Amino acid sequence: MSDQSICPxxxxxxxxxxxxxxxxxxxxxxxxxSRDAGSVDGQATDLASRRSGFVAPSPEELAPHFPQFEIVELLGKGGMGAVYKARQPKLDRYVALKILPPEIGKDPGFTERFTREAQSLAMLNHACIVAVYDFGEADGLYYFVMEYVDGAxxxxxxxxxxxxPPEALAIVPQICDALQFSHDEGVVHRDIKPENILIDKRGRVKIADFGLAKLLGVAEDGSAVEKPYTVTGTHQVMGTPRYMAPEQMQGSSAVDHRADIYSLGVVFYEMLTGELPIGRFEAPSKKVRIDVRLDEVVLRSLESAPDRRYQHANDVKTEVESIVGASDTRFSVAKPATADFKAMVRSQLKVPAVGLMVAGIVNLLAAAVILLLPTFSKLSGGFPEGLEGFVEGKATFAEATFVSIIIASCSFVSGILLVLGAVRMFDLQSYGIALIAAVVAILPCALGFPISLPFGIWALIVVLRHDVKNAFPDEHAKSERKQTPTGPVSVVGGAMVGGMIVGMVLGTAVDQDKIGEYMVLGMVVGLLLGCVIDANNRGKSKD
Amino acid sequence: MPKNESHREPIARERHFATTHWSIVVAAGDASREGAQDALSQLCEAYWYPLYAYVRRRGHSAPDAQDLTQAFFARLLEKQSLRVAKRERGKFRSFLLASLDHFLANEYNRARAQKRGGDRVHLSLDVAAGESRVNLEPAHDLTPERLYERQWALTLLELVICRMEAEYQEAGKARQFELFKDVLGGGRERLRYVEIAAELDMSVENARQGAHRMRKRYRALLREEVARTVVDPSDVDEELANLFEALGN
Incomplete structure (x- = not known):
């Protein structure tokens, strides 16, 4: 234990x-x-906020100041204030309500600065940046209303x-996107750290608290005074300076967007190695198995002189993506797609998905019609024109029934698959099912074949493009996650198939002549049953 | 670090005196009260090392320092020091240092008839042969007082850790202590709950809970230990802040 280690x-x-x-x-x-034992785990108050005397009000205490919201709970607090989950009943949405430490308002000129900053933050409209909906002052409390991100x-x-490492490498480009966008708008974040990088339930990155550090830490002359952490200080608005660029720590007035790139480098290093790059730290590839070229990217982001760092967040993204794209295909497979990319894929799959849906419904209707034909024929006293010859040409009535059952079953199964696949394709939910549906569509096994064939080919062309798979969630990751409620289409479809099979068995046993009716009846019962089960599932998943 | 065990031993043994409080000693204010006397000696036992380090830093050789520390405790406990121990005595930490300073000045004068001035005593070079822990301290830039405070803080933390470890051992959770102890310092974010949960054969959520409980228990013990050394329980936060600063660079 002679070597000194570093506190992470x-x-x-x-x-x-x-x-x-x-x-x-x-x-x-x-x-x-001890006083904060009840604070949200993982967002526990740091010493700075305790020392500055900021005690986050309880949701009940806060409610009178914000009649327009229903304050749900305290999400977390720190040196920069407290964040609550709140509901906006008028718009029926959740928002994040951020309260700034009250003493900040005593600072002369704060109101003006607050307004100016908030207006520039409100302009940051980007998929990877937590949107600012509103800001203001209520009974002396300065607040922001922000997009609520459901995630961690x-x-x-x-x-x-x-x-x-692949997950980390998928996150970094998204952070770069957000930073590049805000830098282009002239906004420097100044406090990039893991606590400010949110990841929603779909794996999308959202960066919070843009510019807040500047707002809360700015001096009269406009220079940043993000004071380093001290135990006796009274004005801390910052946590520990672990993620700050050197020029920021020195309180230099020349802090620009490249400070964010340094912080990004720290976060990048930590995501890869689990440690902070402090003192004489090792290159990431010495600690984890990653492409050695990533060392260069991380280390260049961490250059202490801003001039030697990457000059734009986009440059970091480009480097990471070129390394990841070229070195290991597994990375590109595991890479969760950005929202933009998903939207693009969705729009490309829209038409084939609708086509498959129509073909699927035609198949289902065809199956029902075929099965009910014998009944119709008995009611009307004979087979309809077209099929009469077909039935008479082929030996007996029983054989004809058998053939029609086969055709109807194929139609039905492919119909279910096409409808299910179309829904999954449209929602970008399951790559496997979407692919199967596209293949089924081009097989001549059902009456809707003429409709499904062109759309099937179309869907296959889009789905088989190598990058499109990324737009779908990773199947492996999915199985590790908690059991998600089964989709309504698969529940109802499954119940219908089951009903049909039961109907077929019953029909065979009871009355072979009416086998078609039994099967249709089975399907209808299955449909109803499926709807009930699905409604039940939804009820459970709400809890 | 086997050498370090030597000074951990008495600390570990000391844990069952955890109820001793300096406030009791001060309140008693009377050395003839046997309880107070015992309480004081137990506290002294727990915190002997910072005093020893202080004496060493003042330039005494290892054997001298050992003798002086021993003699100091003997004198402190024999004499009626407590008769004058009143509320103004303040923290146990300050009381001990003041008493030691007084003692050293007298002993020192007697032994060498030296006075303050240019003849600053240098660290004797037989340091390497002395107490192993002293060698581990990067003490060169610290004043003896700062070193004393720093050592005090470290000793206190160690007492807490020992108590904690003993508690976990008694509950048959020694392994859990090993795995979770990173939460006590700054390592919470580095805990690999998934792996820990697998090793302890519990759910990840339970592992997180376990870590959380340990941190909570640790906090309680730490505050309790600090409370032992201050006169008023409301001084705990202030003393914590002082010790935190003492640990700074």
């Missing part, structure tokens, strides 16, 4: 004599947190089992 939390050296090998400062600090922040994601 505060970044200071851990002395060799430290008890249990833990960082003594962080251990001592842990003693302070990157810190929590790292905590609950960490990230694999």
């Amino acid at each position: 939390k505060c970044g200071e050296k851990i002395p060799a004599s430290a008890p249990a090998g833990q960082c003594p400062k962080c251990m001592m600090k842990a003693g302070f947190e 922040n990157l810190r929590q994601t790292i905590e609950t089992g960490g990230l694999t």
Whole structure:
């Protein structure tokens, strides 16, 4: 234990004599947190907020100030205020309500600055940036109303089992997108850290708190004064400076967008290695199995001189993507697609999906008609024109029934598959089922074949493009996730198939002449049953 | 780090005196009260190392420092030091240092008849032969007082850790302690809950809960330990802040 290790939390050296090998400062600090025992795990208040005396009001305390919202719960708090989940009944949506520390308002000129900053933040309209809906002041409390992101922040994601390098490499380009966009708009984030990088349930990255650091830490002369963390200070608005660029820590007035690129480098390093790049740190590829070329990207982002870093967030993205794209196909497979890309794929699959849906419905109707033909014929006293010859030409009535049952079954099954596949394709939900539907569509096995063939070919051309698969969720990842409620189409479809089979068996046993009616009846019962089961499922998943 | 065990031993043994509080000693204010005397000696036992380090840093050789520390405790406990221990004595930490300073000045004068001035005593080079832990301290840039505070903070943390470990061991959860102890410092975000849960054969959620409980328990013990050394329980936060600063660079 002669070598000194570095505390992953505060970044200071851990002395060799430290008890249990833990960082003594962080251990001592842990003693302070007793008052915040009830705070959200993973977003526990840091010492800075405790010291600055900011106590987050409870949802009940806050409610009178914000009659336009139903305050649901406190999501987290820190040096920069507290965030609540709130519902906006008028629009029937959830929002995130951020309250700034009250003492900030005592600062002369704050109101003006607040308005100016909030207006520029509201202009940041990007898929990877948490949108600012509104801002203002209510009874002395300055607040932002922001997009509510249902998911976890990157810190929590790292905590609950960490990230694999491919996952990290899928996140970085999205952060770059958001940063590039805001930098183009002239907004520097200044506080990029895992806590501010949110990941929603669909794996999309959303960056929160753009520009807040500047708003809360700006000095009279306009220069950034993000004061480093001290135990006795009274004005901290920042947490620990672990992710700050060197020029930011020095309080230099020349902080520009390249500070964000440095912070991105720290986050990147941490995502890959689980550690912070402090002191004489090792290249990431020495710690985890990744392409050595990524070392260069990380290290260049972490250059202490801004001039030697990447000059644009886009450059980082380009480098990462070229390395990932060229080196390992597994990376590109695992790469969750951006929202833009998904929207594009969805629009390309729209027409084939609708076509398959129509063909599927035609197949289902055809199956029903064929099965009910004998009944019609008996009612009307004979087979309809077209089929009469077909039936008479072929030996007996029983054989004809058998053939029609086969045709009807094929029609029915392909109909179900096409409808299911079309829905999955349209929602970009299941790559496998979408692919199967496209293949079924081009097989001449059902009466809707003339309709389904062109759409099937169309769908196959789109679906088989190598990048399109990325727009669908990873099947492996899906199976590891919690059981999701089964889709309505598969439930109803399955129940219908089951009903039809039961009807066929019953018909064979009871009255072979009426086998078609039994099967149709079975399908109808299956349809009803499926609807009931689906409604039940929805009820459960709501809990 | 086997050498370090030597000074951990008495600390570990000390844990059953956890109820001893400096406030009791101060409140008793009377050395003839046997309980207070015991309480004081137990506290001294727990916190001997910072005093020893302080004496060493003042330039005494290892054997001298050992003798001086021993003698100091003997004198402190024999003499009626407690008779003058009042509320103004403040924190146990400050009381001990003040008493030690007083003691050293007297002993020192007697032994060498030296006075303050240019003849600053240098660290003797037989440091390497002395207490192993002293060698591990990057003490060169610290004043003896700062070193004392720093050592005090470290000792206190170690007492807490030992108590904690003993608790987990008694509950048959020694392995759990090993796996979770990173939450006590800054390592919470680095805990691989998935792997830990697999090893302990529990769900990930339970593992997270376990880590959370451990942190909570640790906090309680830490505050309790600090409370032992201050006069008023409301001083705990202030003392924590002082010790936190003492650990700074």
